[in-house]
Each structure stands twice: as structure tokens, then as C-alpha cells.
Amino acid sequence: MYSIELKNIKKNFGRTPVLKAINLAIKDGEFLTLVGPSGCGKSTLLQILAGLESQDEGDVIINNKIVNNIRASHRNLAMVFQTYALYPHLTVQQNLAVPLKLRSLTSAERNPFIGPLFPTRKRKLAKIQEKIIHTSEILQISHLLGRKPAQLSGGQQQRVALGRAMVREPSAFLMDEPLSNLDAALRVHMRTELSQLHRQLKTTFVYVTHDQAEALTMSDRMAVMMNGKILQIDTPDQIYQNPLTLEVAEFIGSPKINIAPAEYDTNGHLTCLGVKISFSTAMPEQKNVKLGIRPEHFEILPQDAKIGFLADVQFKENMGSDIYLHFKTNYFEQFFIVRCSPEKARFIAVGDRIRIRWIEEKILIFGSSNELVSFKKLKP
Amino acid sequence: MKNIFPNQLSSHVWFVVPAVLLMILLLILPVFVAATFSFTNYNLGSPDFEWIGTKNYEVLFKYSSYKKMFTASFTYIFVVVPISIILGLFSAILISSLRFGGEIYKTIFFLPVMATLLAMAIVWDFTLDPIVGIVNQTLQKGCNTNFFYSLMTGSWLGFNPVDTWYGIACAERMPNWLGDKKYALGTIAFIGIWQSFGFNMVLYLAGLTAVPRTLYKAAEIDGASGSWESFKLVTWPLLGPTHVFVVTITSIRSFQVFDTVEALTRGGPSKSTYMMVYAMFEKGVKQNLIGIGSTLTVVFLFFVLFLTLIQVYFVNRKVHYS
Ligand SMILES: Nc1ncnc2c1ncn2[C@@H]1O[C@H](COP(=O)(O)OP(=O)(O)OP(=O)(O)O)[C@@H](O)[C@H]1O
């Protein structure tokens, strides 16, 4: 069962196409992330889904109903905006109350003059208050309820914005980079909080980010977007291990995947950087391919080993738990990056010549039009 | 070289002194002079004067012509301020929602603000002339046009045309807009609104551009369906600082109304448009009664000061979001 479907969505701003025929089906209760570089159209897609922008072509389907002509307020979606969009003149408490009041009170009950005359109003307000208190406890913002947004830190504002989405029970949550303005520690913390929230609520989440770590850790499935197109939709594992195109492979994974040119000889053997690869694939039509090797798929060998190739260490990046070694070979002028443990890197200094090899079965092979030609089976 | 500033610390004083001197000379001293004169019966040209204490102030709050002055001034303010503000806000919202043509409307509505009011007043004088003015000519012609007659009298709503304002005007004569004390203040107020709503509109347009677009999107997601809901939730409160500024500036400007009165009614008929600044001008300048003129000035300054204090209060207390 799909809770949200986008069919052939196209959108132009003036003459620039921003979305080019987007198709996306989101399962009920799924946590789907949209990742892509800045400006690829993620926010635009989310706004079209919410009904805040109109698409030029295509259908938005929510719970099996075409909602193209239904305005945002009636689509029953909750959204967290990239810029929070809290009402600056209202306190946190009032900000959280807005969606509840607008939806559960009639406009007469909301009227400051005649509202108090309705006996139902008091009951509803008490219920609203209860929900606000409950939500603010989950998000740990109870002590901030009396403050105005300007008196909050960025992280606190972000949590209030999340709270405003959480207080009601929408059919899906749309989140536009909700953690982008937090510091690293709080971001990791909120990541787990959001995942937990999703497990608790079992509601559909559509989560936009350009941070692949968020996408990889939180999502059931992720959709990689680039230049207004969705390049691949799959589980984080699949996308990491079998990126369908070179662009996806380059975008997902940090540090970036290493790319090296390779060539098939007449016998169907693949050679890269002067090293023969025993790894066999059905030989593609073209002889020239590209190899993608993730930084963790290199292995540092003892100096006297007979396999692998030599590399000059040019730069050493200490990330604490990992060391990134940037190296160069005689065959290729681009840098490669190796990820290794601090223990292994301890005796390696900048300027050293080391012997390394790649783990052959992990190599990704891309054809001349950048499509993946070697597929890996995922271990269950 | 000798140090002309023996004490280093005093050098900053020399930077400030000229400005302070000028300020005292040009701004503060005149107020004090006016305040002093307000306790005298000084007339320009007369060799001496007497201190008469608060007698001028007593006159001001007792004499019927000054009572009429206060009535006219405050009625004018209470009519012009709200109407020109509501019109300004309304047209600003309409214009800002236009996709194109907004610039043209802005220019048109802003024209009366840029034009010299004195010149405009002369045009209004012609327009509103009881006999040859285009307004009354049109109204007169309308009496004989069935459609216009029934529209204006409301006979299409079931009113008896002869009893309505227009019916009576047709039967007897068209109103003398500036010469009849029933209409004069209203007419002056109308011109005041015509003149100042464009200014308010521009202020509101500036205020509206400062309202973040995403707040409207957030309001829509939160369930505000319709422009009235999002106006109440977002536009109106976020214009808070603009409201305070617009109300204060329009009040002070309406208080200062002078040129239309001078050009069109000279305070008449029977002091129905005897506005405060005009009274100041008449007493102090035309009749050389410096004493009472100064008294009027002082009272006027207090009103303006009061309005400003209210503004300061609101700016500090309520509408400050950051
Ligand atoms: N209202 C608009 N008018 C014109 N162009 C727009 C408008 N909104 C967005 N764009 C353009 O559309 C493209 C996609 O914008 P969008 O906001 O969807 O990017 P994004 O993927 O969310 O980027 P980011 O990660 O930086 O938020 C951008 O190139 C942007 O310049």
C-alpha cells in the first residue's frame, strides 16, 4: 500500500526545468529520505507534495486520492520547514497550539469575543493543552513554552518546529532539512530521536536532506536526486553497495569513492593502474570502463609483498576513529583516498611510499555511460 | 606647539559643542520661548507686555471657539487616521498580491502625497464649487437619470427616494461642500484621507515585504485555509511595528493639517473646520496675538509628545519580536 505517490511530476521556474518527470511511490509508514546536492529540487518537490507549489505536469496522490486540486491545508500533512517558519509573535506554547486550534476549533469558537460563549471550547482547549504538554515533554522543550522564538537557540527552534508538526496526527510528515542548523552533537542526538519517533508513530516520513549520513542512518529507503531527476530509489545498503550510476556512487559515501580508468585487453582481462584484476564480469561492449573503489576497500600491505601497487602518501587526515591517507600513483595524476585504522597508519608518514591493494570483490565497475555493470549480492 | 587642549579628556567636548549649541539654539530655545510667551499677553508690535499667569490656558479650555477647535481637530483625526490606515493597508495587500501592474497602482496612489497640497487644494476648490463644480454638476445631472437616481437614493433597495439624502438634495439643492458647516469638516477629512492613504500604503508595502513568505506556507500547512485566516495569523501581527509607526505618523500629520483649511475654508463656516495649527496661524501670525498663539503651540506640542510617547511605549513593549 502506498501512502504517497508522485507520478511524472514536472516543474519549471520560468524557463529552467527544476523537476524533470519525477516518479516516486512512498509506502505507508515508510521513512523515505530525499538526498541530493544543494539546488537539485528537493525542497521544490516537497512543496509540491505538500500543495504549497503547483506542479506544471503530473499527479500527486495521497492515500490513493489525486490531490492536485486540494489545497495544502486540506491535505493533512505536517511539514517542518528548512527555515523553521515559527510565528515570531507567538510564544512556543501558542506556536504549538496553532495547528490544533485551527483544526479542532470552529472559527466561531476561535473568535476572541464570542468564542468563550461556547461550552465546547473549554473542553477542546483543555485537550489542546494536554497535547502540547505531552509533545513538549517528548522534545524536552517544556521549560521553553513561555518564550518567543527569538529567545531560543537554533536547536531549540528546530525542536519547536518539529513539535508543531508532531502535535497533531497528520497522514505524513514532510521534513525539509530539519537538522541542518544544529551542531554536530545535537544533530546525531536528534537523528536517533527522529528515528525513535518514527518507530513510535509509524507514520510516513518524507525527509529531505543533503547530508548523506542522515540519509544512510535514518531511512528505510532513500531516493537520490540530482538535477531534478531521481537517479535511484532503494535501501541505504543497496545504494551504497550497488549505486546504479557513477553520480550516485560519487554522491553517497564519505570520503568520496575513488574513480580510476580501466581497460579490457583482448583476452577480456581488466587492467587498472598497471594491475591486473582477476575479478570477472561479462565484458561490456566498450573496452574502457571506470572502476569505483570505496576508501575502506583498500588494504595496506607489508612493504615486501609481491601483490598490489606502490603509492606515495601525500597527505594524512586524522578523523579520530579513522585516518584518511591521500595518495598518488605513477599511473594516474588524481589523488586516491584510503581509509584505515589509526593503528595501521601510525607508522606511515607523509612522503612515504607504501604498498597497497584493493579488495577486488568490492570494486564497482562503471561502463562508458557511467552505468553500473557489476552488481553485488547483499549479504542478508 | 602649545597644546590647545590642556586636558586631553576635554577634547571630545569640542566635537560635541557645535551640534549641541545648534540644537539648543534652533530646537529647544524656541520651545522655551513659546512656553514663556504663553504666560504673557504679548502682542507683536506692542512695546511691553504683562505676565498673566495661566490665563491663556484658561481661555483655551473655556472659550467656545477653542472648544470648537478641539472638536474639529479630534474629529478630523478620528476620521482620517483609521480610514486612511485601513485603506492604506487594504490597497497595500491588494497591490502586493498583484503579479503585474503593481508599480502603476503604487505611482497613482502615491501621486497625492507628492503633489503640493496647496495646489491640490485649489483644484479641490474648483471641483467642489457648489454651482459650477464638477461634483455638484454631476450630481445634478444624475437627478434626471433614472438609473443614477435610483442607485443613489437606494430606491432599488425599497427606500422611498424622496426621503433619502439624494432625493432631498435633488428636490432642493446640492450641498455646499465647503460652505455648509454640516459638510465642511467631512469634506476636509475626505481630502485628508485622499492625500494620506497613499503614504500609508507605501509604508505598509514596505512592511509587507518584511513578512517572510514561508510563514504563509507554514500557516497553510497548519490549517489556515483562506486569506482571512492567514491575514489574522500572519500578516496582521507581523505588521505590528509598521502599525505603530503608521498610526503615530498619520496622527501627527493629521494633527498638523493646515494647507487645506487655509486654502478652502479658513476655519469656517462657523469654526466647524477650525483646526489647531490653523488656529495657531490665525492667532499668532495673522492677528499678532503672540501670547495665545504660543499657548496653542505648547498645547499642540504636548499632544505630539504624548503620541510619540505612546509610540515609544509600544515599540519597546509589545511589537518587538527580536
Ligand atoms: N521561486 C523560485 N523561482 C525561481 N527559481 C527557484 C524558485 N525556487 C527554487 N528555485 C530554483 O529551483 C532549484 C531547486 O530549488 P530547491 O529549493 O528545490 O533546491 P534544494 O534541493 O532544496 O536545495 P537545498 O539543499 O539548497 O535546499 C534551484 O536551482 C533554485 O534556484
Ligand SMILES: [Mg+2]
Ligand atoms: Mg531546500
